[in-house]
Amino acid sequence: MKTLHTLLAAAVCTAxxxxxxxxxxxxxxxxxxxxxxxxxxxxxxxAASNDLFFPDHQPLRAEPAVVQPDGxxxxxxxxxxxxxxxxxxxxxxxxxxxxxxxxxxxxMGSFKVNGVEQRLPRGTTADKLATAIPAGATDVKLGETLxxxxxxxxxxxxxxxxFKPSGEGLELVPVTHPNDLVAGEAxxxxxxxxxxxxxxxxxxxxxxxxxxxxxxNEVTLKTDAQGQVSVTWPGAGMYWMSASASAPxxxxxxxxxxxxxxxxxxxxxx
Amino acid sequence: xxxSHRLIFTGLPVAGLAAGMPAxxxxxxxxxxxxxxSVAEYHRPYVAIFxxxxxxxxxxxxxxxxxxxxxxxxxxxxxEVRSWWRASxxxxxxxxxxxxxxxxAPGVQSMSFSSxxxxxxxxxxxxxxxxxxxxxGREVLRVPFTWPAKPGQSARAAGKTELGTVAVTFKx
Numbered sequence: 001m002k003t004l005h006t007l008l009a010a011a012v013c014t015a016x017x018x019x020x021x022x023x024x025x026x027x028x029x030x031x032x033x034x035x036x037x038x039x040x041x042x043x044x045x046x047a048a049s050n051d052l053f054f055p056d057h058q059p060l061r062a063e064p065a066v067v068q069p070d071g072x073x074x075x076x077x078x079x080x081x082x083x084x085x086x087x088x089x090x091x092x093x094x095x096x097x098x099x100x101x102x103x104x105x106x107x108m109g110s111f112k113v114n115g116v117e118q119r120l121p122r123g124t125t126a127d128k129l130a131t132a133i134p135a136g137a138t139d140v141k142l143g144e145t146l147x148x149x150x151x152x153x154x155x156x157x158x159x160x161x162x163f164k165p166s167g168e169g170l171e172l173v174p175v176t177h178p179n180d181l182v183a184g185e186a187x188x189x190x191x192x193x194x195x196x197x198x199x200x201x202x203x204x205x206x207x208x209x210x211x212x213x214x215x216x217n218e219v220t221l222k223t224d225a226q227g228q229v230s231v232t233w234p235g236a237g238m239y240w241m242s243a244s245a246s247a248p249x250x251x252x253x254x255x256x257x258x259x260x261x262x263x264x265x266x267x268x269x270x
Numbered sequence: 271x272x273x274s275h276r277l278i279f280t281g282l283p284v285a286g287l288a289a290g291m292p293a294x295x296x297x298x299x300x301x302x303x304x305x306x307x308s309v310a311e312y313h314r315p316y317v318a319i320f321x322x323x324x325x326x327x328x329x330x331x332x333x334x335x336x337x338x339x340x341x342x343x344x345x346x347x348x349x350e351v352r353s354w355w356r357a358s359x360x361x362x363x364x365x366x367x368x369x370x371x372x373x374x375a376p377g378v379q380s381m382s383f384s385s386x387x388x389x390x391x392x393x394x395x396x397x398x399x400x401x402x403x404x405x406x407g408r409e410v411l412r413v414p415f416t417w418p419a420k421p422g423q424s425a426r427a428a429g430k431t432e433l434g435t436v437a438v439t440f441k442x
Contacts, residue, residue: 035349
């Protein structure tokens with residue numbers, strides 16, 4: 001059986017590829033992030049689109065995972081996948097902060113067989129590479145991706161159990177809790193990449209409602225040496241925040257791992 | 271008896287001490303005017319009255335909401351009294367600390383808080399009154415004060431939409 005290393009050694013040229021950027025922005029938009037009832041629900045819209053938060057392209061198709069305030073897995077309910085957006089509900093039976101998350105990891109790339117370029121099928125994972133790339137393939141270009149899309153909602157007082165990092169990919173750790181954001185106040189977030197501070201990476205913040213303005217009002221920031229970034233919210237509303245970083249892949253030799261982290265944050269009036 | 275020594279140390283006027291009047295206020299009276307509004311669908315506002323400042327956690331004095339609703343459903347909208355919810359409400363202390371009560375009708379609503387109940391260390395504070403009304407808006411009024419206060423001192427703030435006047439008076 002050919003191992004991945006054998007295949008790559010046989011390739012004339014193996015190179016890291018620049019994995020393409022998301023053409024559209026994926027978002028999960030909660031109806032609220034702050035709940036005070038004892039037996040309350042939050043409903044979410046989820047879609048991939050350019051304008052925030054205007055669904056006009058593709059719905060989210062995967063069912064998100066839920067981490068409850070006590071750290072145990074929960075589930076979304078009533079998920080419906082529509083034409084342009086999906087919708088699902090969360091029943092908040094515990095007090096504290098819930099995390100709703102979509103995690104996607106895989107390998108992207110291309111290779112040539114008899115001079116004809118072929119792309120790796122969608123959803124290829126590192127363990128399937130040996131069979132995905134035929135013997136004799138040349139110009140093998142591979143890249144690993146790991147994206148995380150998370151949103152947080154809190155019933156009662158905010159808690160931090162759900163922020164416990166997995167140590168894999170880009171993750172957010174609160175300095176300021178994501179459900180404690182107020183217009184005019186600076187919020188600080190810490191990003192970690194594979195468990196270590198994600199220093200000097202780019203973070204983009206875009207306010208929702210771009211359909212009703214002429215300018216996107218996108219703000220680009222950089223994390224400091226500790227992986228921290230500070231955002232002062234110009235007004236109340238929903239914001240989309242996303243960061244990306246690269247690191248050498250550990251699963252695939254000579255390849256780059258492109259990591260991303262995206263979240264939607266609610267900012268309230270003082 | 272040491273009375274004459276006390277007079278010299280504290281410098282209080284003899285008349286004042288003889289009348290038994292304390293140097294500082296022992297009671298804080300708060301009068302909140304719930305405005306009478308002419309709207310098609312009127313609901314009594316959710317109101318929170320709390321004290322913040324001096325580096326201490328916010329202290330709720332009174333919360334008016336739909337306490338009697340079955341299954342505590344009235345709590346669902348408490349987070350709309352946003353400043354209060356963030357400062358204190360979300361800790362859920364209001365559930366059992368005796369500060370909760372029913373919503374109140376338009377008019378002047380008066381309350382009195384003793385020094386012991388307030389339990390404030392000396393310093394600068396703000397009394398915050400926040401109202402949120404179903405199918406209506408939200409308004410926050412802030413009245414700064416110094417503690418301990420002198421008897422007879424008073425302060426007020428005037429609301430524009432969801433609150434009328436908030437008057438704070440310090441009594442002996």
